[in-house]
Every structure is written in C-alpha cells, then in structure tokens.
Amino acid sequence: MKSFSLWGAMICIGMLMACSTPPSEPDRRHEADVVMITDKGEVFIKLFDETPKHKENFLKLTREGFYDGLNFHRVMRGFIVQTGDPRTREGSTDTLDDAGYKLAPEINEKFVHTEGMVGAARYPDQMNPNWESSSSQFYIVTGKPITDATLDTMEQNYDYIRQARMYQEYQQLVKEGKYKESFNNYLADQGFTYFGYSDEQRQAYRGKKGAPHLDFMYTLFGEVVQGMDVISKIEYAPTDQYNRPVTPIRIQRMMLAEDYFKQAEK
Numbered sequence: 001m002k003s004f005s006l007w008g009a010m011i012c013i014g015m016l017m018a019c020s021t022p023p024s025e026p027d028r029r030h031e032a033d034v035v036m037i038t039d040k041g042e043v044f045i046k047l048f049d050e051t052p053k054h055k056e057n058f059l060k061l062t063r064e065g066f067y068d069g070l071n072f073h074r075v076m077r078g079f080i081v082q083t084g085d086p087r088t089r090e091g092s093t094d095t096l097d098d099a100g101y102k103l104a105p106e107i108n109e110k111f112v113h114t115e116g117m118v119g120a121a122r123y124p125d126q127m128n129p130n131w132e133s134s135s136s137q138f139y140i141v142t143g144k145p146i147t148d149a150t151l152d153t154m155e156q157n158y159d160y161i162r163q164a165r166m167y168q169e170y171q172q173l174v175k176e177g178k179y180k181e182s183f184n185n186y187l188a189d190q191g192f193t194y195f196g197y198s199d200e201q202r203q204a205y206r207g208k209k210g211a212p213h214l215d216f217m218y219t220l221f222g223e224v225v226q227g228m229d230v231i232s233k234i235e236y237a238p239t240d241q242y243n244r245p246v247t248p249i250r251i252q253r254m255m256l257a258e259d260y261f262k263q264a265e266k
Contacts, residue, residue: 035260037253043227049108054221067254101243102132111220115209118222119264143209154212212223
C-alpha cells in the first residue's frame with residue numbers, strides 16, 4: 001500500500017512539473033521582411049504596410065547593404081537599443097549621421113511603443129518641428145513595465161505637448177496679424193480635443209513593457225517577431241557614459257528575409 005502511494009505521488013509530481021513548464025513561443029520567423037544578423041544573434045523584423053515610405057526605404061537600404069557593419073551606438077536599459085548611424089562603421093569617413101535625406105512622418109495611432117516595436121529615430125522638436133524621420137537610424141523598444149496609471153499620466157503629457165506646439169503656431173499667426181482671438185478660441189477653431197488611449201491601445205500595453213512617452217510623436221514602422229532574446233542581450237551589455245556598448249556590438253549583415261530563408265535551405 002505504501003509503495004503504491006509513493007508511486008502515485010511520483011506520477012502526480014511528474015504531471016505537475018510537466019504542466020508547469022511554460023509553453024514555447026510560436027515560431028514567427030516567416031512573418032519577417034528582414035533579418036538582422038548581429039554579434040549577439042539573429043533578429044527577425046516585420047515591416048508594416050501602413051507605413052509604406054518607411055518600409056520601402058528600409059528594404060532599399062537593406063538591399064544596398066547600408067546596415068552591414070554598423071554598430072549599436074545607443075543602448076539604454078529599460079528603454080531602447082538604437083543603430084543605423086553610418087559613422088559607426090569601422091574605418092568610416094562618413095560625416096552624415098544617416099543616409100543623407102529625411103522621411104516625412106507616417107505616424108499611425110494603430111501602433112504604440114510596446115516592447116519589440118521598431119521606430120525611426122529623429123532630431124528633437126526644436127530642430128525638427130515637422131517630426132521628419134532619420135532615413136537610416138532606427139530603434140527597437142525594450143521598455144519598462146506599463147500600468148494604466150502610467151498611460152493616464154501619458155495622456156496628460158501628450159495633451160500638454162500638443163497644446164505647446166499649437167501655441168507656437170498661434171503666436172506666429174498673432175504676430176503676423178492673421179489671428180486676433182484668444183488661444184482658447186484658436187484651440188476650438190482647430191478642433192482640439194483632449195487625447196485618451198483607446199481600449200485597444202491600452203490592451204496592447206497590458207502585461208507588457210513599453211515606452212509610451214514616445215507614442216504618436218515617432219514613426220513606428222515594424223516589429224520584432226522573433227529574436228527579442230537577442231535584443232535583451234544587447235540591452236544588458238555594459239555601456240559607457242554615452243550609452244554606447246563598451247565592447248562594440250555590430251550588425252554583421254541585414255538581409256531580406258526571402259534571401260535569408262533561401263540561403264538557409266541550401
């Protein structure tokens with residue numbers, strides 16, 4: 001009787017251990033449009049059809065080999081990892097920090113800055129009032145845990161930023177004699193409404209990390225569908241006072257996904 005109980009207990013423990021093993025993540029590699037091969041491993045990136053100019057530009061630079069040999073030059077734990085500056089290539093004589101042109105923003109409120117999202121870097125508002133994107137520099141969000149309270153604060157901040165931008169426009173119109181009413185009237189005339197995250201946007205953040213303070217001000221044009229473990233290795237690499245990895249981390253090669261899979265089959 002005792003031996004039977006012991007055997008039964010062992011079976012139960014075995015079943016419990018099997019059930020407690022977390023399921024493996026689904027393989028989403030074949031959703032990717034490009035594959036970024038880094039010193040830390042491979043990252044599979046899907047590009048969004050909703051941002052066609054950014055998508056085609058990224059594919060163009062990939063075909064040209066623009067990203068091959070570039071370093072991750074900005075790594076901030078709990079925020080982002082960033083690359084795409086041609087000056088970081090070993091032996092580079094480049095003086096420009098991108099491919100030599102800018103892209104008009106394609107900000108889509110469908111996308112928010114959850115972990116794994118890929119966005120276009122840009123200069124700050126003071127230098128770049130139209131929020132134009134860098135043609136080559138991009139970041140991947142790693143982020144911090146986000147709560148509904150975090151998003152409530154972001155809503156207030158976002159309204160403040162929007163009103164500040166509109167106040168600059170208002171002051172210019174008043175200076176030129178083109179508007180004589182109050183700023184509140186100007187807001188009303190422009191159809192200003194207070195921002196609130198939709199249920200879908202809030203749901204996107206639930207249980208995830210992110211960087212919502214960047215929402216709706218930077219163009220998100222893709223997402224990592226496989227390889228966030230590689231991004232995590234880059235994120236936690238030791239960095240210097242300028243947020244650059246102490247030991248350079250390089251993009252060995254950026255490939256079109258179709259070429260990557262064809263090569264893998266050989």
